[in-house]
Amino acid sequence: MTHQTLESGDRPAGAPAADRGLGRVATQRVVLFPEGDPLRLDNGALLAPVEVAYETYGTLNAAGTNAVVVCHALTGDAHAAGHHGDPERRGWWDVLIGPGRAVDTDRWFVIASNLLGGCRGTTGPSSIDPRRGEPYGLDFPALTIADLVRVQRALVERLGVRRIHALVGGSLGGMQVLEWLLQAPEQIDRALIVAATARLSAQNIALSTAAREAILRDPGFDDGRYVGRGPGPRAGLAAARMLGHVTYVSEQALETKFDRRRRDPDAPPPRDGHDWFAPDFEVEHYLHHQADSFLQRFDALSYLYLTRVMDAFAPFERDDAAERLAALAGAGTEVLVGSFSSDWRFGPEHSDRLAAALEAAGASVRRRAFSSPWGHDSFLLPIDPYLREVAALLEA
Amino acid sequence: MTHQTLESGDRPAGAPAADRGLGRVATQRVVLFPEGDPLRLDNGALLAPVEVAYETYGTLNAAGTNAVVVCHALTGDAHAAGHHGDPERRGWWDVLIGPGRAVDTDRWFVIASNLLGGCRGTTGPSSIDPRRGEPYGLDFPALTIADLVRVQRALVERLGVRRIHALVGGSLGGMQVLEWLLQAPEQIDRALIVAATARLSAQNIALSTAAREAILRDPGFDDGRYVGRGPGPRAGLAAARMLGHVTYVSEQALETKFDRRRRDPDAPPPRDGHDWFAPDFEVEHYLHHQADSFLQRFDALSYLYLTRVMDAFAPFERDDAAERLAALAGAGTEVLVGSFSSDWRFGPEHSDRLAAALEAAGASVRRRAFSSPWGHDSFLLPIDPYLREVAALLEA
Incomplete structure (x- = not known):
């Protein structure tokens, strides 16, 4: 066979x-x-x-x-x-x-x-x-x-x-x-x-809890009924992924790859909150990319279930x-x-x-x-x- | 005087x-x-x-x-x-x-x-x-x-x-x-x-970005117009606080305080997702308490502004x-x-x-x-x- x-x-x-x-x-x-x-x-x-x-x-x-x-x-x-x-x-x-x-x-x-x-x-x-x-x-x-x-x-x-x-x-x-x-x-x-x-460890559980809460508290989660009905907890899942991803790479790796480099170092100083929170540092662009691609391939409920499985082990x-x-x-x-x-x-x-x-x-x-x-x-x-x-x- | x-x-x-x-x-x-x-x-x-x-x-x-x-x-x-x-x-x-x-x-x-x-x-x-x-x-x-x-x-x-x-x-x-x-x-x-x-560091910025994005992407943030109009980005602010708080305490401190203790060790195994994601480990109860009290005293816009101030310094x-x-x-x-x-x-x-x-x-x-x-x-x-x-x- x-x-x-x-x-x-x-x-x-x-x-x-x-x-x-x-x-x-x-x-x-x-x-x-x-x-x-x-x-x-x-x-x-x-x-x-x-x-x-x-x-x-x-x-x-x-x-x-x-x-x-x-x-x-x-x-x-x-x-x-x-x-x-x-x-x-x-x-x-x-x-x-x-x-x-x-x-x-x-x-x-x-x-x-x-x-x-x-x-x-x-x-x-x-x-x-x-x-x-x-x-x-x-x-x-x-x-x-x-x-x-x-x-x-x-x-x-x-x-x-x-x-x-x-x-x-x-x-x-x-x-x-x-x-x-x-x-x-x-x-x-x-x-x-x-x-x-x-x-x-307690810290491991705490980090997973913070990520899960971003999803669970997102109004788009709708008590888990979003599947096939709406976009789902995209805000929460994106934040969970960003947080998770930071824990998957080392401080040194982020430093080596990105340091404090800005995508546009010659940009004028931000005027107000409308232009200040968009990705500026390269590490921010990287996290946004991670979140965007994750949203396309992963489901929030699976994220909740599989992280919770780990907590109990x-x-x-x-x-x-x-x-x-x-x-x-x-x-x-x-x-x-x-x-x-x-x-x-x-x-x-x-x-x-x-x-x-x-x-x-x-x-x-x-x-x-x-x-x-x-x-x-x-x-x-x-x-x-x-x-x-x-x-x-x-x-x- | x-x-x-x-x-x-x-x-x-x-x-x-x-x-x-x-x-x-x-x-x-x-x-x-x-x-x-x-x-x-x-x-x-x-x-x-x-x-x-x-x-x-x-x-x-x-x-x-x-x-x-x-x-x-x-x-x-x-x-x-x-x-x-x-x-x-x-x-x-x-x-x-x-x-x-x-x-x-x-x-x-x-x-x-x-x-x-x-x-x-x-x-x-x-x-x-x-x-x-x-x-x-x-x-x-x-x-x-x-x-x-x-x-x-x-x-x-x-x-x-x-x-x-x-x-x-x-x-x-x-x-x-x-x-x-x-x-x-x-x-x-x-x-x-x-x-x-x-x-x-790049990691410092990345952690702040993850916390800010939880707020910015929360539908309740409403492009910053929530003040005096609605509850605001409570989901995002809670997640941001939980994430932030984990970074303010050491792994060892969480271990010493909480280890893997559960509030109710004799509880029956969780049946499904409806009862599985509620706080169970003591460290989760702690984070929920941190988030709840933070929501009562802090504003999401100030969180965005003051963390962004730090990034640029x-x-x-x-x-x-x-x-x-x-x-x-x-x-x-x-x-x-x-x-x-x-x-x-x-x-x-x-x-x-x-x-x-x-x-x-x-x-x-x-x-x-x-x-x-x-x-x-x-x-x-x-x-x-x-x-x-x-x-x-x-x-x-």
Whole structure:
């Protein structure tokens, strides 16, 4: 069985594949939990249908043992690598995934899917509630990271995977990897948890709360009933994204990229409030661009749901934590826990605590603290020592 | 001439004054620039009337040489110390100012005024524009920190002050102190600049932009015409305050105070979005409280104006910087530049750059890096080494 969404026809003959990455890929959809076979969530609710958007790259071997499963972060989607028609606009983890890359699609069968609760093809709060024939809105059930993982496990099974060669994810993606390791380690040979945490700090929660409140208090949110009816909480979602984005990059990265440069240094002094609050500094233009493009591709309800999922995650504080950790140690999964020096969202101290808990339980853990000036988003960037370490993990 | 707003009658005889602080005080108002004598702003605009709300504590000596002038931060006001009727609700710098305190009101004549552009009694964008008989809104002129200082200089002169014994301020207040030192150092004997900066970083600007955009994009902002017409951009202002507040406290402070404690740890798991986004963690309750009380006392237009004033401030990059610095060195003013270890808004590196520029020009500077876990807001807190250093500055 081949799950090949790669169309390699647009790669010129003679060009080394490793230099060009994947070609054109396509997102597919599958209903994993139809109305007669609903998903049971952690809070007891039943959800159906659950449709999942996913992409695959490379070919599954006959034994079903060469899968690499990619878990995405808060605002990611199934389009992890390659392109959808414009070779300049590539998937969010294209630096990591492709022929000859750290996650080598010539060898591994890569699966990336959009999260439960998302808005990029997988069932989420802006999907239609079949009972009412209208978008769920806030009627969509509350989720946990364990729920997100259950859906991905069902997808992997559906695709014929018998063993997971590697499970990889950064940020919220890394949190899913951790939960998956604690939920069902026996099937997983290797795992990458990068720029992630096993426990949001009070500051982490506070920043997410501020972002969520911008959305929840926006009159356009209309108690979650905006989907299909109006523009929605665009003001709040834009502010949430700007705030979020500042926390994804380091102070040093912003300084290096923008310092205090103004787009028009020779502009006359502002006259009054009508001309004073428009973007002036380059860093402001950058944030406006981030917000504008985010509004085009992301849904406010998914933002609320997926950030709230993160707040609650505390796997080492569960009653069954010791038992789950022991099972992971017993499975012998090789775990690489990586962090980036300038990450102030889930910085090295988060990774250290996470890795220490795994080590204490006897799991096989390699810790790597990568030096990077680019902050939390470093896990998306072509930082060579990091890419080499991921490649080594997959080869081990 | 006595400017005594202290009502000491509510201090019980026998109780040491130093233990109780100032008693009841009152805010006063004065028109400094009437319609016939407008204030000329940096951008060339003329503004009148300019009314200023201020408080004074203690008594001006006959020579007019014992004044301590207090500059407030972004969301402060003229009510720096004492109380307005409820002894439990005290001015924002009460830990510093009072009988026997670091700024000893038994010896010094303390002046604190609300900023130009503010909303706590001094003329600002929500004041009535006399030309139109309506609130200014965005027609209110753009301001600079130099403009804010000009108004305070006019107040100090009006009150009969000949020399300023000490000029003190934290954060935006410290930026005003710095500008005042560069604008008119000859009258100032001592100055405290604490938790301040001479140059916002790209990250500082980005955080302020995110907060402003929450307000500007809120439909309730209505292009600044909400004053007296509607509730205004309450959603945006609340989100801005929550975001801002997270940056005023350190990660460690939030961790110590709140960790991941939930108000109701035994609550059943959330069912859906209707019950999932209400405050749950204690840190969320705290932020909601901060936002609610802020909405009751602060105006969104003033928030926009006063944060934008900070963005533009870069006194050492002006063409006349060397000349102004030389004048400060020549005046011989003693400057104490203080920072707090956990401040991530205007941390020690901001103070160090500021102090280094003053030192390089030959000014008399003492640098103090105070250890504190409480972040930017430390300058408002009773941190003994800091209070002692301020007391020593005033005694020197």
